[in-house]
Structures are given as structure tokens and as C-alpha cells.
Amino acid sequence: MDKIEIYGGTPLKGTVHISGAKNAALPLLASSILVNDSVMFTNIPDLVDIKSICMLLQDLGAKVKRFKNSATDSNAENSGVEVDASSLNKIEAEYDLVRKMRASILVLGPLVARFGHARVSLPGGCAIGARPVDMHLKGLEALGAAISIEHGYIEAKAGKLKGNEIYFDLPTVTGTENLMMAATLAEGTTTLRNCAREPEIVALADALKAMGADITGAGTAVIRINGVNELHQAEIKVIPDRIEAGTFMVAAAATKGDVVVQNCDPEHMGGIINKLRQSGVVVENFENAVRVKCPGTMRGTDIKTLPYPGFPTDMQAQFMVLMAIAEGNSVIHETIFENRFMHVNELQRMGADISISGGNYAMVRGGRILSGAPVMASDLRASASLVIAGLVAEGMTTINRVYHIDRGYEAIEKKFSELGAQIRRC
Numbered sequence: 314m315d316k317i318e319i320y321g322g323t324p325l326k327g328t329v330h331i332s333g334a335k336n337a338a339l340p341l342l343a344s345s346i347l348v349n350d351s352v353m354f355t356n357i358p359d360l361v362d363i364k365s366i367c368m369l370l371q372d373l374g375a376k377v378k379r380f381k382n383s384a385t386d387s388n389a390e391n392s393g394v395e396v397d398a399s400s401l402n403k404i405e406a407e408y409d410l411v412r413k414m415r416a417s418i419l420v421l422g423p424l425v426a427r428f429g430h431a432r433v434s435l436p437g438g439c440a441i442g443a444r445p446v447d448m449h450l451k452g453l454e455a456l457g458a459a460i461s462i463e464h465g466y467i468e469a470k471a472g473k474l475k476g477n478e479i480y481f482d483l484p485t486v487t488g489t490e491n492l493m494m495a496a497t498l499a500e501g502t503t504t505l506r507n508c509a510r511e512p513e514i515v516a517l518a519d520a521l522k523a524m525g526a527d528i529t530g531a532g533t534a535v536i537r538i539n540g541v542n543e544l545h546q547a548e549i550k551v552i553p554d555r556i557e558a559g560t561f562m563v564a565a566a567a568t569k570g571d572v573v574v575q576n577c578d579p580e581h582m583g584g585i586i587n588k589l590r591q592s593g594v595v596v597e598n599f600e601n602a603v604r605v606k607c608p609g610t611m612r613g614t615d616i617k618t619l620p621y622p623g624f625p626t627d628m629q630a631q632f633m634v635l636m637a638i639a640e641g642n643s644v645i646h647e648t649i650f651e652n653r654f655m656h657v658n659e660l661q662r663m664g665a666d667i668s669i670s671g672g673n674y675a676m677v678r679g680g681r682i683l684s685g686a687p688v689m690a691s692d693l694r695a696s697a698s699l700v701i702a703g704l705v706a707e708g709m710t711t712i713n714r715v716y717h718i719d720r721g722y723e724a725i726e727k728k729f730s731e732l733g734a735q736i737r738r739c
């Protein structure tokens with residue numbers, strides 16, 4: 314099993330190029346199921362999760378081709394994917410493919426919308442929490458699908474889906490995406506209320522519109538979809554990964570470096586930039602880039618994870634490292650997932666002073682000097698936090714189980730090496 318070794322203490326310096334967003338690319342690739350033709354996607358990151366969804370689409374019968382698109386992308390290697398779902402001939406997403414990645418649930422809405430029938434393995438929980446899909450299922454029922462759960466599979470049957478009013482109890486990202494995709498081919502109008510407002514949802518709505526869908530309101534709490542009979546060919550470019558960008562920004566600040574994070578959208582990163590500035594980090598915004606420097610002492614600042622545009626839960630673990638070394642105390646309140654502090658024990662092994670209270674509060678006593686240690690990655694963003702801790706720590710850190718990181722960070726060692734870090738995979 315791969316490990317990452319880091320010899321810490323070097324301030325990061327230079328420019329890093331951000332890849333396409335995993336959490337935008339996954340629903341986009343799933344949306345190709347809605348089209349009885351081919352759809353071309355560019356700026357697709359080279360990640361294990363992308364391979365997983367491509368394998369799932371292929372297993373359903375779609376033709377999936379990876380290609381390079383050096384004309385539009387800076388990371389030309391493997392950056393394009395063409396999906397032709399006209400040959401799709403299976404409506405069952407099997408357990409062996411779904412268990413690799415929760416986001417496989419995103420094929421449910423498109424399959425029912427196009428074929429009136431889908432069988433998708435229940436994705437189950439994961440290291441960060443239970444992660445139910447009840448709102449996805451209630452929404453599909455409201456559109457007229459009969460849902461049953463048997464033998465670990467969700468079965469959804471419908472004639473043609475019919476537009477309806479759907480109110481989400483909580484703003485769910487993949488739930489909003491699944492229902493938005495399902496409603497594009499439903500008869501009549503669907504109104505989704507209390508929607509998630511993440512940039513990835515706007516990106517999906519824009520892509521569906523380019524394919525011929527009639528959608529308004531994406532990025533607000535109310536999305537309206539007038540169903541159309543069919544969608545058509547399109548070429549879609551994936552938006553930059555705001556979480557990858559945020560991870561490099563935190564790493565730059567934590568190592569007291571000076572880094573230009575290129576190919577990102579500062580508009581999507583307000584929550585992250587705000588907290589960095591409150592901690593005393595200098596962040597300059599440009600049109601498609603930010604520059605992060607940390608000339609002086611960093612201060613602890615309290616953080617509460619919230620749905621977008623609030624501070625993202627996917628940046629909580631990385632920020633905790635910054636708070637552990639900043640002067641003063643801070644409280645980190647995780648409100649989205651019930652079990653997203655798995656990195657705390659590992660950070661403590663490196664010298665961080667953190668205690669958990671009430672299950673979802675972490676009290677971080679800052680001003681600590683971290684020291685390298687062997688640590689274990691438990692999930693994707695926990696792995697990223699351990700990489701940042703390793704970059705800051707004195708001496709050698711070895712991160713085990715780094716397969717988690719390959720789900721969501723393209724060429725992470727290469728990108729950090731190019732900024733001067735002493736990091737290698739072994």
C-alpha cells in the first residue's frame with residue numbers, strides 16, 4: 314500500500330495549478346445518462362473517484378473515452394472524457410461499483426428519468442458519518458417514482474416522472490443534483506425548495522442547460538425546472554476545485570510561504586478566504602487566482618462549518634492544522650457530518666493540543682510546534698490535513714493509507730514538490 318513521506322519545515326513558494334473539481338465532475342458525468350447521444354467533458358481531474366464513475370457508466374453500457382485537450386486545459390494529461398450513453402442498456406448500479414464511492418447515488422435520478430426504472434445499491438455510510446439518502450428518495454417519490462429497498466438495493470420505478478413541489482429538510486448537495494437531473498426529463502414543472510447553493514450545483518445546472526434543459530434559480534434556495542422531452546449533445550468544461558485550491562492556500566499559510574494558486578475562482582472561496590484573513594494571513598484575489606502569504610504571526614479563529622456560502626466542511630480538517638499552530642485558542646464546530654474529527658487523534662500524535670467536546674466541537678489550543686510522526690489517513694480531507702501537518706512539522710512524517718487522498722487530489726506530491734516541499738510517495 315502506498316505511503317507518503319514528508320520532511321517538513323520548508324516554506325512553500327511558487328505557483329500551483331488547480332485541477333477541475335471532483336464534486337462538479339461527478340454529477341456532470343452522471344448527467345450524461347440523460348442524453349441519448351455523446352457529451353464531451355473537459356478539465357476532468359485524474360482521480361480515483363473519476364475512474365470509479367467512468368467504470369460505473371461503462372458497466373451500465375455507456376461508451377466512455379478519455380482524451381487530452383491541451384487547447385483548453387493546463388493539465389492536459391487525461392483531462393477530457395467523452396461519454397456516449399446512447400448504448401446504455403442496464404439500469405442496475407451494482408454494489409461492487411457503488412461501494413467504492415458514495416457519489417454513485419448520482420446515477421439514480423438520471424436512470425429513472427430516462428428509463429423509468431433504476432436499481433442502485435444503497436451507498437451506505439462512510440468514515441465521516443451515516444450519510445443517509447432519504448431526501449433523494451422522498452424527492453423521487455414526489456416525482457411519481459415507486460421506491461422500494463430490498464437486499465441492499467434501492468429500486469425506483471416510474472412511467473414518466475411528473476413535475477412537483479419538493480422541499481428538502483436540509484440543503485443536500487447530491488440530493489439537489491439528483492432531483493435537478495431527474496426533473497429535467499419529467500413532465501411539467503418541478504420546484505425544488507431549500508436547495509443546496511454550492512457552485513457545483515450552478516455548474517451542473519449550466520451544463521444541463523447547455524444540453525437543452527430549462528432550469529432557473531440554481532445557486533439560490535429555489536430551483537425551477539420545466540421538463541423537456543430530451544437533451545442533446547454538448548461540450549462542458551468542469552469548474553476549478555475550490556477545495557483543492559483551499560487546501561493549497563492553507564498549506565501555503567501554515568508553512569509561512571508565498572504561493573500563487575492559479576486556475577481557481579476566488580468567488581467560490583469567500584468562506585475560506587475570510588477565515589484565512591481573520592487568522593492574519595494575507596490573501597490577494599485576482600480574476601482566476603489568489604496569492605497567499607503569511608508574513609507575521611497567525612491568530613486562532615473560531616470556525617463553524619455550514620452549507621455554501623458558509624465555511625465548507627470539506628476544509629475543516631485542513632484548517633484545524635492552521636489553528637493548532639496559530640497563536641491563541643479556537644473552537645471548530647462541525648455541523649454537517651457527525652463524525653468528521655477522525656484526524657484529531659493523528660494530529661495529537663504530531664503534538665497538536667486538541668480536545669473534542671459534545672461530539673461536534675473541537676477545542677484547539679494553538680501555538681504548538683508539530684513534530685513528524687507515522688500517522689494514518691482515515692478519509693479524503695483528513696488525509697489532506699495530515700499532509701499539511703507533515704509539511705509544517707519538524708522531521709519526518711509518514712502517512713499511511715493514502716489511497717483516500719487519491720480519491721480527490723490530482724498529483725498531490727508533484728504539486729507540493731513543485732512548491733519546494735520535500736514529499737514523496739513510496
Ligand SMILES: CC(=O)N[C@H]1[C@@H](OP(=O)(O)OP(=O)(O)OC[C@H]2O[C@@H](n3ccc(=O)[nH]c3=O)[C@H](O)[C@@H]2O)O[C@H](CO)[C@@H](O)[C@@H]1O
Pocket residue numbers: 336339416442443444445446447448449450483484485486487488509620626627649650
Ligand atoms: C460528491 C459530493 O459532492 N460530495 C459532497 C457533498 O456530499 P453529500 O451530497 O453526500 O452531502 P449532503 O449535502 O447531502 O449532506 C448534508 C447533510 O444532509 C444529510 N442528509 C443528506 C441527504 C439525505 O438524503 N439525508 C440527509 O440527512 C447528511 O447526512 C448531511 O448531514 O456535500 C458535502 C457537504 O458539503 C461535502 O462534504 C461532500 O464533499
Ligand SMILES: C=C(OP(=O)(O)O)C(=O)O
Pocket residue numbers: 336415416439627693694721
Ligand atoms: C466527503 C467528500 O466526498 P464524498 O461526498 O464523495 O465522500 C469530500 O470531497 O470531501
